[in-house]
Amino acid sequence: MHALANPTRFMRLAGTILPWTIAAAAVCLAAGLWQALVVSPPDYQQGETVRIMYVHVPSAWLAMFIYMVVAAGSASFLIWKHPLADVAAQAAAPIGAAFTAMALATGAIWGQPTWGTWWVWDARLTSVLVLLFLYLGYIALVNAFDDPERGARAGAVLALAGVINIPIIKFSVDWWNTLHQPASLTRLDAPAIHSSMLVPLLLMAAGLFMYFLAVLIIRMQSAMLVRRSRALGRVACGTAGPQA
Amino acid sequence: MKAKHRRLTFVGVGLLLLAGAAGLVLVALEDTVVFFFAPSDLQAQERAPEGRIRIGGLIEQGSLERGGTPIRFRITDLKATVQVSYRGLLPDLIREGQGVVASGLLVDGLLEADEVLAKHDENYMPKEVADALRRAGTWQGGS
Amino acid sequence: MTAGAPPLFSGEDIACQRGGHELFRGVGFALWPGDALLLTGPNGSGKTSLLQVMAGLRPPSAGRLDWHGRDIREDLAAHAGRLHHVGHRTGSRAILTAEEDLLFWSRVRGPASRQRCLLALARFDLLRLKDLPVQALSSGQQRRLALARLLATPADIWLLDEPAVGLDRSGLASLEAAVARHRGSGGIAVIASHTPVELAEPVRGLALEQSGERVPEHGS
């Protein structure tokens, strides 16, 4: 079985790297915010309002990345019965939902001064909103069953079915002439973003990613403890017969 | 083997359907620009679409009259232009040469816009760098 | 039962996990045409789960099951085609009449004919009730309708989970006769039943112990 599959080994490993992720998150976020809000210059077109980008873009990236984590966890739980996979997926989903909400909120705040509107029904914004509903649907579905394993399986199928939405978000800006501008970083030619702005963006992305890792580990640890106490409860109430 | 045979047919049918779906999407994209029309699209269509429409393009240099109300400007895609009149306050990003999407009622060639949105391109750079590039003539982005 | 021939339906070292804890481990069986296997064990020992594993509904957490020496999970649909599974619930739809329900399930499963369905209903003394909607039948009569399905279309393996629940004397007799005829024609029957069901010898037994609850060991 895969090394990480053994819950004990995972708990020990998680315990050791947790403090490092928390430290890395703190450092990156501090440096990132300092760069983003103070050091980096205003944009040639948008002036100061561009600073919202340093939160909006990383949270949008993470919103999509975390959904892939949930989908990957769901696939390995359904197909390979990996014991930790559903724990990881269920631990990651609420964090992903939070980042999606943040991406939508900062997007709207950024949109008002620059586009002239809080919200407009176009392909990119709609598909990100659908992503938020997918997260909320997943969380609701997983908790809607009395038997946690049953909920985990149902949620896993939903998460996999929802994966189709991720490419739609990614390419929505290219397929439709949407109001949302095309990708700045992943352009084929040189990235259209100046290094003085790229550095804070990447720092913020790293910081938020580390934050996600730290919170994910904490949530997984507590989920494992709950699962263990439930198992102990079963033993305590005498369902355990002679140890075969 | 029966099971493999059946699984292959399912995957095959699935892929066929998805290919059909992708094909339809591509055809639909050619047909009309879902979010907005470019000025040259309007010229191309025999009958000018009546009722609410959205037009997107750049604000033609020198066509922006910000003084009175309504604010008047022309949207161009360097091939054709549309005269727009707009009652309301423009977002602070709007300048000549700036990408914009205006939606409203098209009345014999004049767009009575009730909503003007700035279309921001994907370039981010400090002001000095933009000016330097423009002086070097390698790039004619918005002002 | 020819001792030399390989078993028709067999399983070794089968384990089953439900809700994170293990129900049973190391379970094995070997059955030849005409055999009957009686599953015994206290409530919660995993009899129903073992039957689901045998039907291919539930993947075992360890071990394998073979039909003619080939793993049943290679082609679950084909495996499902060669068995009948009668569970706790009857599977009949309340609004349909007994005949309509039986006809439906036999048409979905295999080569079916109205004649064979009527014969199956007669075997379980349901012929006079065939035009009654299922909701009008008593639970015992609905249980017989579910059992009638065994006769309506042919199958090599019968997996019966508490088939005798709610049956009266004559219902039990019809069930026992049906199982005897099925075994006589080379079929295999696996029965989990607390109420005693009279089976002609030889009868193989498989006892599942109290579900051994081993808490997955954790470092602190």
Next chain:
Amino acid sequence: MTRFFVIILRELRIGLRHLSDISAVLAFFALVATLFAFGVGPLALGDLAGGVLWTAALLAAMLSLDRLFQPDHDDGGLVLLVLSPVPLELVVLAKVIAHWLTAGVPILVLAPLLGFALQLPEGSLSGLLTGMALGTPILSLLGALGAALVLGARRAGVLTALLILPLVIPVLIFGVAATDPANGAAPVLFLAAMLLGALALCPWATAAALRQSVL
């Protein structure tokens, strides 16, 4: 293939015996549409009518989703369907077709009548019908996935709506766009593309959800 039609026939036979289910869907559709008319005032509806009709049709279709798999789950028939020689994906497709015939088509028939009641602009009737002819099967397909996922869950009805309505937003957007002739053929093409996509993905995902619910 006959087994495929045997399943559809059973579902239709059950559907016709529960006529009250179909009339409930239609009554709800008409009710929601007229509520909008009273709320917004019939004269002001004008080009809102397309949106109102589509939203009401969507909600009405949601109502009838629980009879797709819930009865089979309760009476144990689902296990027999999973164990039947008919591939589960085809069983799902058969049930979706039966649901579309007993819920989608009645909505399709009632929509133009309600359209007149809501003063739907003359030109948009054909767009409404083609849009709904493509949209209602998508609702049945996505609805089947939602219904299968919530089998055995608490508050299954609310949960199905929570899962499915977000996925149906694009159908609503293009469906309403199809009622406005100014948008040309693009919306109908998008709806057709979504139908093909749903046909490719939903039966597979629904079958996976059903297999999980039987364990």
